[in-house]
Amino acid sequence: MPHEMPSNFLAAQTCNIKAMKSRGTITRTFTAALLVASLCGCSLVKKYLGPQGQPGAGGQQGQQGQQTPAGGASVLSGNWQVAFQVGDKTLKANMHVTQNGNQFTGEGVDDPSGREFIVEEGILDNGAVHFFKRYPGADASAAPPIEYTGKMEIVNEGEIRGPYMSGEYATTFQGSPLRGIWEASMTQTDSGAPMPGTEAPPAGGGGSPPPPQQPTVDPNRAPHLSGKWEVGYEYKFKTFKSTMYLEQEGGKLRGHGEDKNTKEKFVIEKGWYNFPRVTIERKYQKGKGAASDRTMTFKAQVSNVNDADYQGPYLSGKTDGGGAWEAQMVK
Numbered sequence: 001m002p003h004e005m006p007s008n009f010l011a012a013q014t015c016n017i018k019a020m021k022s023r024g025t026i027t028r029t030f031t032a033a034l035l036v037a038s039l040c041g042c043s044l045v046k047k048y049l050g051p052q053g054q055p056g057a058g059g060q061q062g063q064q065g066q067q068t069p070a071g072g073a074s075v076l077s078g079n080w081q082v083a084f085q086v087g088d089k090t091l092k093a094n095m096h097v098t099q100n101g102n103q104f105t106g107e108g109v110d111d112p113s114g115r116e117f118i119v120e121e122g123i124l125d126n127g128a129v130h131f132f133k134r135y136p137g138a139d140a141s142a143a144p145p146i147e148y149t150g151k152m153e154i155v156n157e158g159e160i161r162g163p164y165m166s167g168e169y170a171t172t173f174q175g176s177p178l179r180g181i182w183e184a185s186m187t188q189t190d191s192g193a194p195m196p197g198t199e200a201p202p203a204g205g206g207g208s209p210p211p212p213q214q215p216t217v218d219p220n221r222a223p224h225l226s227g228k229w230e231v232g233y234e235y236k237f238k239t240f241k242s243t244m245y246l247e248q249e250g251g252k253l254r255g256h257g258e259d260k261n262t263k264e265k266f267v268i269e270k271g272w273y274n275f276p277r278v279t280i281e282r283k284y285q286k287g288k289g290a291a292s293d294r295t296m297t298f299k300a301q302v303s304n305v306n307d308a309d310y311q312g313p314y315l316s317g318k319t320d321g322g323g324a325w326e327a328q329m330v331k
Contacts, residue, residue, distance in 0.1 A: 074099030075163055075196050078189040084182035127151050129165050146171040154196055162186045162195025222275030223313035228330045234323030265289030276302045
């Protein structure tokens with residue numbers, strides 16, 4: 001999608017997502033990328049705007065499709081974070097939307113290019129969303145408007161709360177149709193008021209009870225890494241998922257596992273752990289569950305996560321090939 005299209009598309013126009021509280025840095029933006037979306041099958045906003053929220057997936061969705069919340073404010077007016085898929089990449093943007101009745105307009109910036117765009121002809125009709133994204137000054141034949149369709153709903157679950165939009169986009173690239181999926185989550189209302197649908201219930205009863213207090217994880221305590229892990233990593237521009245079993249003995253790690261995509265097995269004969277740093281060497285052997293002989297090195301920072309839906313050790317870093325990777329322990 002020409003929010004941030006492939007480089008040859010951008011060149012033709014004269015100029016390419018931490019679900020996700022991201023856990024900071026590429027590894028947490030990737031929080032959204034591999035661990036949440038790839039491992040858990042979640043969608044792009046969970047992938048980019050929040051680690052493990054499940055908006056639109058059957059959770060608590062108050063006031064779904066509401067256009068104007070209590071107080072008469074326009075539900076779409078405010079700042080938004082956007083995630084969208086172009087090929088096998090998840091890209092992002094920020095935009096500000098102003099709603100007037102059931103119509104809205106806006107402006108925004110693609111990340112990381114910083115290219116500005118406008119939102120026009122926006123319509124919100126009983127939860128259905130339709131608008132166009134256009135780059136000012138661009139040749140319409142090289143950069144045609146991008147048409148967005150989808151739905152708006154109010155969500156209140158996980159770390160994504162308030163107005164949330166999702167759907168598909170469509171445009172043309174070099175004369176051929178181009179489509180993809182997109183999602184967006186509001187980060188701040190224009191008025192500075194609480195997100196619609198997340199207001200506290202009135203005193204004296206009614207509304208949902210407060211969520212149970214989550215156990216506290218000491219962020220400075222070195223966690224023990226023995227156990228089963230779910231892993232997501234990038235390799236040769238593809239996303240892979242693994243199940244990995246680690247055994248820690250002092251500062252040494254051993255283990256084994258399997259890549260789910262290819263069914264290739266690996267062993268971990270060498271691993272080092274000195275909190276907060278960890279290094280793991282995976283060895284693939286032809287004839288022993290792998291298609292070829294190779295060794296991959298995974299380096300990461302170890303942290304203790306205390307999210308609403310996950311408490312425990314979390315690994316995030318890069319492989320020797322430069323791809324990002326993440327892992328969380330399965331309890």
